[in-house]
Amino acid sequence: MSDETIIRFEQVTKRYDHDPPVLKAVSFEIKRGRFYTLLGPSGCGKTTILRLIAGFMEPSEGNIYFNGKVINRVPAEKRQVNTVFQDYALFPHLNVFENVAFGLRIKKLSKERIVEKVTEALRFVNLAGYERREITEMSGGQRQRVAIARAIVNEPEIILLDEPLSALDLKLRTEMQHELRELQRRLGITFIFVTHDQEEALAMSDEIFVLDQGIIQQSGSPTDIYDEPINRFVADFIGESNIVPGRMLRDYLVEFAGRPFECVDKGLRPDEAIEIVIRPEDLEMVAPDQGKLQMTVDSQLFRGVHYEITGHDDAGNRWLVHSTKKATVGSRTGLDFDPEAIHVMRFGESEEEFDRRLEGYSDAGADRA
Numbered sequence: 001m002s003d004e005t006i007i008r009f010e011q012v013t014k015r016y017d018h019d020p021p022v023l024k025a026v027s028f029e030i031k032r033g034r035f036y037t038l039l040g041p042s043g044c045g046k047t048t049i050l051r052l053i054a055g056f057m058e059p060s061e062g063n064i065y066f067n068g069k070v071i072n073r074v075p076a077e078k079r080q081v082n083t084v085f086q087d088y089a090l091f092p093h094l095n096v097f098e099n100v101a102f103g104l105r106i107k108k109l110s111k112e113r114i115v116e117k118v119t120e121a122l123r124f125v126n127l128a129g130y131e132r133r134e135i136t137e138m139s140g141g142q143r144q145r146v147a148i149a150r151a152i153v154n155e156p157e158i159i160l161l162d163e164p165l166s167a168l169d170l171k172l173r174t175e176m177q178h179e180l181r182e183l184q185r186r187l188g189i190t191f192i193f194v195t196h197d198q199e200e201a202l203a204m205s206d207e208i209f210v211l212d213q214g215i216i217q218q219s220g221s222p223t224d225i226y227d228e229p230i231n232r233f234v235a236d237f238i239g240e241s242n243i244v245p246g247r248m249l250r251d252y253l254v255e256f257a258g259r260p261f262e263c264v265d266k267g268l269r270p271d272e273a274i275e276i277v278i279r280p281e282d283l284e285m286v287a288p289d290q291g292k293l294q295m296t297v298d299s300q301l302f303r304g305v306h307y308e309i310t311g312h313d314d315a316g317n318r319w320l321v322h323s324t325k326k327a328t329v330g331s332r333t334g335l336d337f338d339p340e341a342i343h344v345m346r347f348g349e350s351e352e353e354f355d356r357r358l359e360g361y362s363d364a365g366a367d368r369a
């Protein structure tokens with residue numbers, strides 16, 4: 001994978017008509033050859049980012065760079081970008097070959113060259129031999145692959161995928177997740193994929209941008225985002241979590257449930273009110289006197305791989321535990337966890353706000369020095 005930046009958003013704001021902005025001064029970089037996912041709830045601005053990259057609209061403020069040059073006003077057809085839409089937008093009256101060949105015919109390539117390129121693209125998506133099939137005779141997964149072949153045949157530098165798997169049933173969806181990821185690796189083209197499904201994002205991406213209300217709340221690798229959510233929104237959106245209010249006593253020491261605990265976080269204000277996250281699989285049930293915390297078990301469900309156990313501690317916090325051990329409803333159990341399992345989060349702060357605040361601290365420090 002290269003470190004070359006292919007797309008850069010610099011303080012990009014987008015307003016539709018005179019409404020409040022749906023993207024608020026968003027900045028990020030996309031590197032060549034990686035698989036990116038824009039993840040967030042409905043209406044957070046994911047599709048708007050794709051449309052801006054595709055050139056279907058211009059930013060209201062800020063700049064979009066493609067290979068180092070501002071492209072705010074470059075029309076869609078002049079960009080090295082192809083989009084795979086949610087409904088695939090295939091032409092139902094054309095067969096598979098003609099659907100894939102469409103863009104090449106517009107570019108007026110020779111007949112031989114078109115056959116060569118379409119054949120290669122269809123081979124790439126495992127549809128060799130389907131050239132003469134009608135689109136209406138293809139299954140959902142096959143249509144999906146035709147849509148991808150139509151995008152890759154143009155050899156774009158970036159492929160945008162707007163919830164392309166959402167119409168498929170669960171089994172096919174999982175298969176296509178593997179296929180898409182594998183295809184992206186083989187092609188080495190930058191993919192920017194949109195989904196509101198956190199499992200899909202975690203499974204497929206090199207890097208995820210978690211969006212909410214027109215702001216990138218956090219960006220990072222799937223493990224970064226899962227293990228170190230920056231705020232309650234991200235922690236909640238990415239899988240099941242225990243989120244409990246607390247206080248930072250000092251560096252490496254946090255208080256919650258009325259007790260101090262060693263942690264691995266630092267750089268917050270002493271006494272700062274925070275929230276902590278502990279993933280359910282990071283809690284271990286032990287004998288009550290051996291736990292760092294004690295809880296009363298409220299309910300238990302068997303989920304095949306593990307038991308899902310809920311309970312409450314003496315301070316009234318609710319806890320969710322994933323455990324291969326069974327518990328007894330109504331009994332007391334100890335909870336053990338490592339300092340690394342405690343993730344400290346700032347209240348409602350996005351990554352950018354957090355960075356600005358840290359800069360503020362170091363500026364204040366420099367003034368004092």
Ligand SMILES: Nc1ncnc2c1ncn2[C@@H]1O[C@H](COP(=O)(O)OP(=O)(O)OP(=O)(O)O)[C@@H](O)[C@H]1O
Pocket residue numbers: 016017022040041042043044045046047048049196
């Ligand atoms: N053409 C438009 N005119 C006015 N408002 C729009 C337009 N397109 C989108 N919006 C609004 O902008 C906001 C962001 O929309 P966007 O489509 O980017 O969200 P999204 O995250 O892709 O959502 P979804 O997952 O539902 O597709 C929404 O509040 C939406 O109603």
